[in-house]
Amino acid sequence: MSSVLITGASRGIGRAIALELAGRGHRVVATARQAEALADLPVAERLQLDVTDQDSVDRAIAAAGEVxxxxxxAGSTLRAPLETVPLAELEQLFQLNTFGALRVAQAVLPAMRERGAGRLVFVSSIQGRLVLPIIAPYGASKWALEAIAEGLAVETAPFGVKVSIMQPGAVATDGAAGAKSFFTDDDPYLPLYKQLPALRGEVITAEEVAAAVADTIEHTDPPLRVPVGVPAEQALKARKEAPEHAPFLTAQLDW
Incomplete structure (x- = not known):
């Protein structure tokens, strides 16, 4: 069994992953910004870790033991038109979803490289390969994350490190419901905002994502990209087959 460190394990997908892996007998190190939120998880270690804070990352990796x-x-989302999204909010999103993911990867990679073995599993989204209007700030952070992950896959392969990118579609967590939204009462982009539920498609459970993550970890030769669930597979297939001369999903919008 493997020793697995999970970021953002206090709720949603991260919590489901911790439970799934612990149930399969792995040594799980669950981390979150607020360690007390992990108290009821049946895992080996519960550590405070803020992926946007280098000191916090260093302390957690030192305390985690072999990973x-x-x-x-760990990640977040928001809802806003690109015309008016507050750039400070966009920067914060990248700090968490993109730079934070790389920061923790940088912390664990030296030991993995020295051992000649390790796994990096990044929870991305179908929005790391396609763009949905109004959620484009989140999508941008995931496109960047996938570029980083693929770069790491190439660079670390000679050292025995394997990289996988998980790509679920809509997941039944409180992430979307709790997302910050930036609209005025008379915002011209509100018609697009109201179409989001239909564009996001069929919803899967956090437990389905967790099972896919666990299967990928236990796979001897995991693929780089792993669409999670039939809706994700269908969406990514449609994106791949769509012509490049127009933005994807344009024809589906009532605009």
Whole structure:
């Protein structure tokens, strides 16, 4: 069994991953910004870790012991038109979803490289390969994350490190419901905002994502990209087959 460190394990997908992996007998190090939120998880270690804070990351990695697998899950989202999204909010999103993921990967990689083995698993989204209007700030952070993950896959392969990118579609967590929104009462982009539920498609459970993550970790030769669930597979297939001369999903919008 592997020793697995999970970021953002206090709720949603991260919590489900911790439970799934612990249930399969792995040594799980669950981390979150507020360690007390992990108190009821049946895992080996519960540590405070803020992926946007280098000192916090360093302390957590030092306390975690040997890490065979990093599951980089911590993240957030927001809703805003690109015309008016506050750039400070966008910067914060990248700090968490993108730079934070790389910061923790940088912390665990030296030991993995020296051992000649390790796994990096990044929880991305279908929005790391396609763009949904109004959620484009989140999508941008995931496109960047996937570029980083693929770069790491190329650079670390000679050292025995394997990288996988998990790509679920809509997941039944409180992430979307709790997302910050930036609209005025007479915002011209509100018609697009109201179409989001239909565009996001069928919803899967956090437990389905967790099972896919666990299966990927236990796979001897995991793929780089792993669509999670039939809706994700269908969406990514449609994106791949769509013509490049127009933005994807344009024809589906009532605009």
């Amino acid at each position: 065979d697998v990093l599951v980089s899950n």
